[in-house]
Amino acid sequence: MEAYILKHNDFRTRISSRSGGAFTAISDLILDKGGVIYGVTLIDNIYARHIRVETVEGRNSMRGSKYIQSSIGDCYKKALEDLKNEKWVLFSGTPCQIAGLKTFLGKEYEKLVTVDIACYGVPSPKIWRDYISYLEKLCKKKVVKANFRNKYKFGWVAAKETITFDDSSKKDFGIFTNLFYSNKILRPSCYQCPFKTLDRASDFTIGDAWGIDKANPEFNDDNGVSIVLVNTEKALALFISIQCATTKVVNISDYMQPPFQYAHKSPDNRENFWKYYRDHSFGQVVEKYKNEVRMKKIKQTLKRKLHL
Ligand SMILES: Cc1cc2nc3c(=O)[nH]c(=O)nc-3n(C[C@H](O)[C@H](O)[C@H](O)COP(=O)(O)OP(=O)(O)OC[C@H]3O[C@@H](n4cnc5c(N)ncnc54)[C@H](O)[C@@H]3O)c2cc1C
Ligand code: SF4
Known part of the structure; x- marks a missing residue:
């Protein structure tokens, strides 16, 4: 695993993203290959749901954190169909949703790229x-x-x-x-979450680069910086081709936060x-x-x- 901090070069992208726009930078690579993106949008601008999109506009609707559990609907089934049709698929979500996808698929797919978030937990x-x-x-x-x-x-x-x-x-x-x-x-499962670790099942892990003020203050302008864990060879091959963002390799020990270490205790x-x-x-x-x-x-x- 290699850790990077990242900020998208386009200011408007960064300001409409939760952190530094890592999701946009990575998903653009898959859209450029004619692939499809799965992620969370707000239905009626209010309720969180996973959807499948093939366009930049659709992907842009996934930007921003929705601090509630999203409904997966039939997205696992649709992703399987896309993979069987040899399409590139980027699937993003919480670590448990990615684990659920992998269990559902039952085998590895070369054209599947998974992105999980540094996850505090999701409310009901x-x-x-x-x-x-x-x-x-x-x-x-x-x-x-x-x-x-x-x-x-x-x-x-x-x-x-x-x-x-x-x-x-x-x-x-x-x-x-x-x-x-x-x-x-938070959901009861979040207090016993087995995914609060650096040992991730997904290709990429994205989060806010908390720790930046001490470790790399020169990189921070208060418009958001992402921490990106590049967890697999496939992810690394994609990551090094990113041109729309500024990146810097960092020591993950400077960027440790609870989602990489432990589950919250139930109060x-x-x-x-x-x-x-x-x-x-x-x-x-x-x-x-x-x-x-x-x-x-x-x-x-x-x-x-x-x-x-
Ligand atoms: C419930 C929740 C808890 C979080 N906890 C932390 C934390 O403890 N520490 C931390 O550093 N960051 C946390 N984040 C923020 C997360 O790390 C950012 O989404 C990430 O940094 C991506 O930001 P971005 O700038 O790359 O892009 P953005 O474009 O803002 O990223 C959007 C991505 O988040 C996904 N997403 C949005 N809402 C949800 C949801 N409800 N469920 C699943 N996926 C979702 C989208 O599918 C998309 O992949 C949390 C986000 C959520 C939704
Ligand atoms: S904290 Fe763990 S169980 Fe809760 S939503 Fe995040 S990954 Fe899933």
């Missing part, structure tokens, strides 16, 4: 649906678009969801992001959270847990200050 899609309904009631408008991380407005590092309503107004919220990072709403109060969630409205859940998040932030700030 139910809570996302409930959240959208809650916002619609709260704001008395229909939600028509969700952006899980608005890089234009908040930069690469900040995390807030930007919601667009049917009267074209936009509002920024941190409710879902806070719930996500509280670790209470002690997770069961209580879900019990409360089932018995109360979404608004009541928000009220109860926003204080908890606030207290956690105050504690973190105090800890940092006392340490100084």
